[in-house]
Structure formats: structure tokens, C-alpha cells
Amino acid sequence: MADVKLHGFWASPFSYRVIWALKIKGVDYEYIEEDLSNKSELLLKYNPVYKKIPVLVHGGKPIAESLVILEYIEETWPGNPLLPSDPYEKAMARFWIQFAVAKASVYRAFFVSTGGEDQEKARKDWLEVLKILEDQALGDKKFFGGDTINLVDISYGVLAYWFKNTEEVIGIKVLEPTTLPRLSQWVQNFMQVPVIKENIPDSHKMLAYLRIVREKIIVAEQHNK
């Protein structure tokens, strides 16, 4: 039985996607915390293209990109399936996972918005993305995966946890029961799932970290203007 290792970062939602999937499937793995300001030789060797975490190493063979890793985990450990077996339903799941990738720039724009008209537009754009997600992907289901969570829920885990802290750092609420009732309920339901509840980063540490990251990006963007 080959060994499994995960190179991750405590604050990264992408790292947590992989952790959650491995835990749900009951896969034993060794976790290696990477210092992003001082990346290990191993990480650079395992992910020369992006030099990022997460990287899953299975039997010595590395895989990068969290969504690619999730598909690999699903295929390699088929117990507790995280994708529908019907090809069409599977395609729909992949479509909604890809939606997050397509709209990442909208999230980023909101994350770095500082005020005024720009921020109002960024907030509106992001709210619209969340409305589409709530309306067309989630609908009246408990989870994106139906009665239990699947890869779609795992992909949107950033909303359940990181986003709340982001809203606090920016000082603007977007994901609320008044504006997004079903998605808000999904957040509550998702955070109650035992595997998720037992595997989330420390909230205080996260808040402080997000503040620093946001500051850095805003300063860098101003330099580039």
C-alpha cells in the first residue's frame, strides 16, 4: 500500500479541499506544512510549474492543482463517492466546480476593493455570482451533492469559512440570510458536517492572516497602477 503525503498551508482553502476529501475517504496521509515565504525544495521539485500548494504525493508521484487532486482521490479511493455516477449528473457537478474557477476574478475584485463606487460594483458583481450559485446550483437541496456533501460542496468550502472572515476584514456583508437564504443555510449545514467541523483553521489566526494578505495585495496593486 503506497504512502500518501500532502504538502499544504494552514490558511489555504485549496489545501483544505484535499484534506476534507482524504478524510471523508478515510485515507491515511502525512501532512507537511509549507512556509510559503520559504518553500521547501521538495515542493519546488513536485510542482515546478506553479510552485504552489496543495500537492498530493502518492507512492512518490506528485499531483498539483486541488481540483485535479480531488478527481484523482475520487478515482483512486472509490469508497464514499464524491461525484455522481450518472455521467450527466457528473458533468453538472464538474460544471459548477468550474464555475468557481471562472468567477475567481470576481471574488478577488471584491477581496481587494477598498471603497467607493469600485467597491459597490465589486460587491454587486460578487452577490450576483452567489445568487446564480444559490439559485441554479444549490436550489432547494441541503447540499450541492444532495443529502450528503460531494466535490462541489468541498470546492465551495471557501464560502463557508474563509468568506465570513473576509467580510469582517473588508467590513461588508454579502452572504446573509436576508440576501441569500438558501446559501446561508448551506453554510450552516456544511460547517456541521463532522469531517468539516473537525478540520478547519483557527478563526482568530485566519482573521489576522487575511488582513495581512489583503493589505499586501492592495499595496502591490497600487504600485502597479
Next chain:
Amino acid sequence: MSEEVKVFGAWGSPFSRRVELALRLKGVQYEYIEEDIFNNKSPLLLKYNPVHKKVPVLLHNGKPIAESLVILEYIEETWKSNPILPEDPYDKAMARFWAKFLDDKCLPALWKAGWSPENEREKAVEEACECLKTLEGALNGKRFFGGATVGLVDIAANFIAHWLGIIQEATGHELLSAEKFPHLFKWTDEFVSCSIVKESLPPRDKLLAFFKDRIAGAMDAPTEASK
């Protein structure tokens, strides 16, 4: 068993051509519907892809799927002949990694480098060349990214094999040269020489005229409308 397979596409879109190529490689009959993506998208397209309102859309027995890489995975799973993904899960993961690299990083960088204003060109070209260098390494002396036969990554890289050269001709700026990227350059030849691939590419002169028009006048980037 008669199945209804339709493709909503745009003649010049590399993304909709990906879908057509995959279907042809697997010998799947389909009806093609040309969409006027710049001026007049059909009500059917908007109904089948309300989220992005883009081509390509695959319609299989009345059920629509959007996003070209999602469609390719569906095609692979539904029609088993001439597989485009490796069987081994690790090799499959590698194929998915490279297809994603193409869409997330490489194609946007190439597109940007092709159309950058003078003052941004140097940086854009540098980034694009980094991507091409990475792909050259990924090819690793193989005939195709998929090995002996065309696979998912080759299909996803169709833009590089056909569109890129035409854009280079239209703009006068070269990115993919035989000197700098010999294996990748050779791959473009191998790829477009496959008879099935050849049949599924838009005509060169029509594309060249399209890009020359774009340079002459102001137009929205086709990638926004045609992905």
C-alpha cells in the same frame, strides 16, 4: 439506438472545435448549429447555457452541457471508442493537469501576447514564452501529448496548433518558432496533419481575414464570446 447529439458552436472558436474534434475522433454523429456569437446569440443557446451564454454547448438527448473541458470529459465517459484519456489514474491526473494549465494559464497568456499594446508587449511575450517552454517540456519528445495518439491535452491545445500561427501571421509577431520550441513546433504539424483533426479545423484564410479585421478595427476579444 438513435441518439440525439447536437453541438452549438462558432466556426472560429477553438473551444467549440475541441468538442467537434472529440466527437469525430469517437465516430459520433452530431448535428452542428452555428451561433452568431458576436451579434445575435440564439434563444436556444441562451436557454441551454444561461450561466455563461457561450459556445460550445453539447446537447445529448435534450440535456445540455457547457464548458469545453467538462464536455470533453462527458464525451469520454459516454462514448468509449478511441479513448482520449489514459486509463491509469495518475496518467489521467497528469492529462487533466495539462489541460487545465492550457486553459488557466497558457491560452490567456498567448492571447494577451498576441494583442498587447506596444508598452505591455515585452512582459506579455515573456510570460507566453514561459508557457510554451513548459509545454515543450511536457511533450517530452512524444509524438502527441497523449503519447502515440491524440488525447485530451492535444485537443485542448488546438489553439496552439492552428490559431496561434494565424494570429502570428496577422500581427507580424512570432511566439512559437521552430528554433525556440522545436518539439512543440513539430507537434503542431503532427496534430494538424491528422486527417480527422484537419477536417475539424476552421479554414485558414477565413481565420486570417477575421484576425486582420480585428487589428484594423476595435472588437471585443473573441474568447469572451466564444469559450
